[in-house]
Amino acid sequence: MPKKIKFNEPMVFNDSKNYLLKVVNNKVFADGEFQSRSEKKIKKLINCESVNLTQSCSSALEVSMILSNIKKGDEVILPSYTFTSTANCVLLRNAKPVFADINVNDVNLDIKSVEKKITKRTKAIIVVHYGGVSCDMDKFLKLKKKYNLILIEDAAHAFLGKYKNxxxxxxGDFGAFSFHESKNIVGGQCGALVINNKKFIKRADVVLDKGTNRRSLGKKNYYSWQDIGSEYRSPELSAALVYSQLNNIKKIQNLRKKIWINYFRDLKKLEGKIFYIPYIRNKDKTNAYHTFPVIFNNIKIRDKFIKFMRQNKILCYFHYYPLHMSNYGRKISKTKLKNTEKVYKGLVRLPIYPSLSQLQVMSIIQKFQSFIKKNSYL
Ligand SMILES: Cc1ncc(COP(=O)(O)O)c(C=O)c1O
Structure with a gap:
């Protein structure tokens, strides 16, 4: 009997164990060497000036909202097809999340829908690079300039993905990464805030350190309360885990890429009657290979596929329940988003993670093929 194929499995390295043990032996569990080493390494990897390791992508997004001075009466435009955190960070500032529609061909925000939603109250746009594939950033940067908005990249899926160079x-002004155990880089629950607009960097240290000036004491030997903030920084154990993953980043990304390319090559041929792959080849966009999504024609065939794969011991999942359709979202927004609803009803994610073997990938593809054969003529 073949073993069950999991949906996801984080990769752990020998370094991971050694570094975690080092933290325990050193007895420094907060703001230690692995926090600063990870931040330095990320800066070098993605070529940027300001990186702060945070407890999660959610907390990185929250900090970006505080630094952007988002407040009551402000509106922030974002997709509805995303995780709750993208909207929660807006609500936590007493501002209003405004949901825009996505494109069906790449699951990223539709620029036209976003522009239609801009009002005098709009202060920021949060884009999500779905699955690790970039939004059309030139267009969003143009919009930012035209309406004088703050641009935040929810790059939870997108570590090491690229747009142009x-x-x-x-x-954007800010980027937020997730290093949750479900992501390409794993720190347990962890994330990072990237600040690209220099004017926000100084205050960030205070907000990230519970509103204190711990990091800029100067000649004073005590720190004090300066501003609002919280405990947003990553624990040292998570930082050690992240550091071990960053040391093995090439291996992780190459294995993910290989699986993604295999799926794409074999499943692209089957596209047409009942499903398609929401991916457009574009030389300006380098994939971070976080997810491999396919979109079925309707919810019935989507659920039938998930059930069929499960019967064959392969775990596949749909993704977000659109925020504007959720119980809580309906209290905030009465909008209808045609493409978001279509994508929600059809999208399924296939397993993709470094320890998934070639044999397992082949067996997933074979089962996919037999499902399509059986169901194309219904
Ligand atoms: C688009 C997006 N943003 C934010 C998050 C939240 O990430 P974290 O769990 O690191 O807070 C997720 C989680 O999966 C996500 O998918």
Whole structure:
């Protein structure tokens, strides 16, 4: 009997164990060497000036909202097809999340829908690079300039993805990465805030350190309360885990890329009647290979596929329940988003992670093929 194929499995290295042990032996569990080493390494990898390791992508997004001075009466435009954190960070500032529609061909924000939603109250746009593939950043940068907005990249999926010659997360005013155990780089629950607009850097240290000036004491030997803030920085154990992953980043990304390319090559041929792959080849966009999504024609066939794969011991999942359709989202927004609803009803993610073997990938592809054969003529 073949073993069950998991949906995701983080990769752990020998370094991971050694570094975690080092933290325990050194007894420095906060703001230690692995926090600063990871931040330095990320800066070098993605070529940027300011990186702060945070407890999560959610906290990085929250800090970006505080630094942007988002407040009551302000509106922030974002996709509805995203995780709750992209909207929660806006609500936590008492501002209003405004949901815009996405493109069906890449699951990223539709620029036209975004522009239609801009009002006098709009202060910022949060783009999500879905699955690790970039939004059309030139168009968003134009919009930012035209309406004088703050641009935040929710790059939870997109570490090491690129747009033209820039790494995702380094293009807008802020970038937020997730190093949750479900992501390409794993720190347990962890993330990073990238600040690309220099005017926000100084205050960030205070907000990230519970509102204190711990990092800029100068001649004083005590620190004090300066501003609002919280404990947003990553624990040292998570930082050690992240550091070990960063040391093995080439291996992780190459293995993910290989799987992604295999799926694409074999499944692209089957596209047409009942599903398509929401990916457009574009030389300006370098994939971070976080997810491999396919979109079925309707929810019935989507659920039938998930069930079929499960019967064959392969775990596949749909993704977000659109925020504007959720119980909580309906209290905030009465909008209808045609493409978001279509994508929600059809999208399924296939397993993709470094320890997935070639044999397992082949077996997933074979099962996919047999499902399509059986169901194309219904
Ligand atoms: C688009 C997006 N943003 C933010 C998050 C939140 O990330 P974290 O768990 O690191 O807070 C997720 C989580 O999966 C996500 O998918």
């Amino acid at each position: 820039k790494y995702l997360g380094t293009i």
